[in-house]
Amino acid sequence: MNDADVSKQIQQMVRFIRQEAEEKANEISVSAEEEFNIEKLQLVEAEKKKIRQEYERKEKQVEVRKKIEYSMQLNASRIKVLQAQDDLVNSMKESASKHLLHVSQHHHTYKHLLKDLIVQSLLRLKEPSVLLRCRKDDVHLVESVLHSAEEEYSEKAKVHPPEIIVDHIYLPPAPAHHDAHGPSCSGGVVLASRDGKIVFENTLDARLDVVFRKKLPEIRKSLFGQIAA
Missing domain, CATH: 3.30.2320.30 (ATP synthase, E subunit, C-terminal)
Structure with a gap:
């Protein structure tokens, strides 16, 4: 085999090795891109979940506060009604007491x-x-x-x-x-x-x-x- 044939074979081997290396590099790049996208998606979903949980927690707190406020207002209204009723009943008793003076x-x-x-x-x-x-x-x-x-x-x-x-x-x-x-x-x-x-x-x-x-x-x-x- 002369020098030209040897040189030609070496060049073919170099191209083959380079092509294989490029394919491997592309494969690694694609795999890395996929892993990156998967991890990014997992991180995004995890953050979304945390945000949803925080929103639900705050929503529950708001609901609890609303219930407490409603209960307080309802009790205050009931107390006002009962006080008004007691005032009316007591005024009747006072009126009856005044009539006793005429006896x-x-x-x-x-x-x-x-x-x-x-x-x-x-x-x-x-x-x-x-x-x-x-x-x-x-x-x-x-x-x-x-x-x-x-x-x-x-x-x-x-x-x-x-x-x-x-x-x-x-x-x-x-x-x-x-x-x-x-x-x-x-x-x-x-x-x-x-x-x-x-x-x-x-x-x-x-x-x-x-x-x-x-x-x-x-x-x-x-x-x-x-x-x-």
Whole structure:
């Protein structure tokens, strides 16, 4: 083989090696490009997932805040409604208290009422001797009905007439405009056993409190309708 043939074969081998190298380089480049694109896609998807998770977390926080705010506003509204209802009910009681003041102004009717209150108190206490306390302005009316009250109690309870001692410590007077917040009493009596261990408050104010507490559900239903539990 002459030099020209050898040179030709060497050149062919060089071209073959170069072509193979280029193909391998292209293959490596394509593989690297694919791996890069896959990794880039994975990174993009991972970031998207993180963004979605963060968005969902913040969305849940917003929903929770909305629910809390709604609940707070609803409770505040309910409290306002209940307060308004209580104010109306209390105004009714205040109005009733003012009407109690007129009871003692009708002496004949009030005198009979005092007797009934005393008899009722005696029946509750069932004591042979009691202390009676009333307003200073009512002492003369109370003393005028004591005997008939004792006799009526004696007949109803089938016992001897009790001893009733009128206390000289009086109940507060009727409410006055100049002292609206001071102690007051619209009328009635308070009876107690001699040792003071048993006390029965039978004033008009106490009876109003009892009736009002007892009738409060009916009053609320009448004013505000049936309230769901």
